[in-house]
Amino acid sequence: MPRVRIKNPQDFGAAAMFVLIGLAGFFLGGDLEFGTASKMGPRYFPGILSLLIVALGLGLGASSLAVKGPRIEPVQLRPVAVVIGVVLLFGYLLDIVGLALSTMILTLVAAFARREVRIVESLLLGAGLAIFVVVLFVYALSQPLPAWWGAP
Amino acid sequence: MELDVFNNLATGFAAAATLQNLGYALLGALLGTLIGVLPGIGPIPTIAMLLPITFGLSPLGALIMLAGIYYGAQYGGSTTSILANMPGEASTIVTCIDGHQMARQGRAGAALGVAALGSFFAGCVGTVFIAAFGPPLAVLAQEFNSPDYFSLMVLGLVTAVVLAHGSVAKAIGMVLVGILLGLVGLDTNSSLPRYTFGISAIWDGIDFLPVVIGMFGIVEIIRNLESRDLHRVPVGARLRDLWPSMKDFRDSWPAVLRGTGLGSLLGILPGGGAVLAAFASYTLEKKVARDPSRFGKGAIEGVAGPESANNAAAQTSFIPLLTLGLPSNAIMALMMGAMIIQGIEPGSAVMTKRPELFWGVVASMWIGNAMLLVINLPLIGIWVRLLSVPYRLLYPAILLFSIIGVYSTNTNVAQLVITAVFALFGYVLLRVGCEPAPLVLGFILGPLMEENLRRALVMSRGDPSIFVERPISATLLGLTVALVALIVLPQIRKTREKAFQE
Numbered sequence: 001m002p003r004v005r006i007k008n009p010q011d012f013g014a015a016a017m018f019v020l021i022g023l024a025g026f027f028l029g030g031d032l033e034f035g036t037a038s039k040m041g042p043r044y045f046p047g048i049l050s051l052l053i054v055a056l057g058l059g060l061g062a063s064s065l066a067v068k069g070p071r072i073e074p075v076q077l078r079p080v081a082v083v084i085g086v087v088l089l090f091g092y093l094l095d096i097v098g099l100a101l102s103t104m105i106l107t108l109v110a111a112f113a114r115r116e117v118r119i120v121e122s123l124l125l126g127a128g129l130a131i132f133v134v135v136l137f138v139y140a141l142s143q144p145l146p147a148w149w150g151a152p
Numbered sequence: 153m154e155l156d157v158f159n160n161l162a163t164g165f166a167a168a169a170t171l172q173n174l175g176y177a178l179l180g181a182l183l184g185t186l187i188g189v190l191p192g193i194g195p196i197p198t199i200a201m202l203l204p205i206t207f208g209l210s211p212l213g214a215l216i217m218l219a220g221i222y223y224g225a226q227y228g229g230s231t232t233s234i235l236a237n238m239p240g241e242a243s244t245i246v247t248c249i250d251g252h253q254m255a256r257q258g259r260a261g262a263a264l265g266v267a268a269l270g271s272f273f274a275g276c277v278g279t280v281f282i283a284a285f286g287p288p289l290a291v292l293a294q295e296f297n298s299p300d301y302f303s304l305m306v307l308g309l310v311t312a313v314v315l316a317h318g319s320v321a322k323a324i325g326m327v328l329v330g331i332l333l334g335l336v337g338l339d340t341n342s343s344l345p346r347y348t349f350g351i352s353a354i355w356d357g358i359d360f361l362p363v364v365i366g367m368f369g370i371v372e373i374i375r376n377l378e379s380r381d382l383h384r385v386p387v388g389a390r391l392r393d394l395w396p397s398m399k400d401f402r403d404s405w406p407a408v409l410r411g412t413g414l415g416s417l418l419g420i421l422p423g424g425g426a427v428l429a430a431f432a433s434y435t436l437e438k439k440v441a442r443d444p445s446r447f448g449k450g451a452i453e454g455v456a457g458p459e460s461a462n463n464a465a466a467q468t469s470f471i472p473l474l475t476l477g478l479p480s481n482a483i484m485a486l487m488m489g490a491m492i493i494q495g496i497e498p499g500s501a502v503m504t505k506r507p508e509l510f511w512g513v514v515a516s517m518w519i520g521n522a523m524l525l526v527i528n529l530p531l532i533g534i535w536v537r538l539l540s541v542p543y544r545l546l547y548p549a550i551l552l553f554s555i556i557g558v559y560s561t562n563t564n565v566a567q568l569v570i571t572a573v574f575a576l577f578g579y580v581l582l583r584v585g586c587e588p589a590p591l592v593l594g595f596i597l598g599p600l601m602e603e604n605l606r607r608a609l610v611m612s613r614g615d616p617s618i619f620v621e622r623p624i625s626a627t628l629l630g631l632t633v634a635l636v637a638l639i640v641l642p643q644i645r646k647t648r649e650k651a652f653q654e
Contacts, residue, residue, distance in 0.1 A: 087551075
């Protein structure tokens, strides 16, 4: 029996993603009304769109078994996790400790996205950035950002 | 008619050229260049990051500043391409080819100078172009009805697909996913929530900024951190070399003219814009050159042509936005977002109801370009020094500004969660080789497409033949079919792949 082999891993991955997104789009809108062409319901357009995405994913998946293509580069967990984590951490901290301290913490944590961490340099950079953003955004541009903890 | 053009421009300059607005234009161009020159940041994240600064300004002031930021970001990107061979985005990839070679031969100054002067000239022509063709197109736009709008958007999206790098199938998928994401939120017709999962932050739809910052800004940082190739030392540029020589002028002015003409035309196309213009111009220059083998080895025409073309196109791509209310590329989608935040609904009504705003924006484009020339020629030394700052010091700052940019649009922590989600999504896209730009265009056009499709089908009582019966719509769909035929034909497809590989 001939074994099915994925010849184009990138396209295969993209195809899987499209199929998943399309299925999600189709079934998550399940309780909405579909309607007809002359009286389109809320599900009409996204429903058709989702099916198109699934069909495209299936087509791409089929071609990825037939035509050779590039492999998927390995994921480097460190930068991905640290950078995205920092975005969430900043959002969590901002209302609690204010812009200045959040900035310092962001700079320090973000440094761990690279292998060589220079703590002193990061602290200095963090302090500099904290002063800069507080002056620029809070005082000069009067953006609604709390500079310190407990600020309204 | 000709008199009109100049009368209109005069109205615009009167509105735009106040001391305050000139200050905004200068500040915008300065900040845009400052951020745009940082390696790996193209105009899209630059504009997204700086957008919140303009919120407190008057509508005209905000748009003037944004125009400054846009041109600044683009010029900053060219500087980085020439000196460090690091394109921030697609439209400056071409500049890298010969621009960086020139820099290595010690002619960085000439390359930067020609880029600045060519861009300025193209910007001037582009401004007159908008002033001349904007009003007639706005008149035509009044003939547009729902089916025509829908067909125009189809044409725009198909063009965007054709221009995306790599696989056509993946680009179509990206457009469709973008449209789907654009539909999240309350359905305008039934007022029922779609795909909101009870999350109040996306009740009114997913905001544009977290999507763009996540998929472009944050992913770009991760990508740079992943690659080991971070220590590219920029080639120094000496200030006194900045002025191109007489020979450089002689060699480059025909390229500037051709690039400007090509760029002005290609910028108007839906789905077109700076990227297409830059690539087309480079190809053209190579074709008309007496000795094409010089290209890739530091031919000044290879800098002058594309740099002029991308700036001309950057100007004229405002035409579909300002007359039809349709953004033709991701940057115009950002501009549209900014206008809506300012309470301006882009479209032909802007020109008739608020002429001072429309012409003010047109005039501000010229002002923005002039500002660039004023600040870039003397400040080039500073940008060069900025380029030599190591990336390990830059990325925390870039990350910080991106986050603050997202947060301050509506001071909601949920926006940062959405940013993180889209950053992760963008990273997956990077791994499976999908380009996010078509997704952004689909995201913006999605709700408009649904609305116009719905209205068109209500008009025709569900009969889809309305799209081919109306002449405007039929013409647009005919163009779309022709375009699809072009990419399906294998011969042309091969050339397209070749053009993007260069």
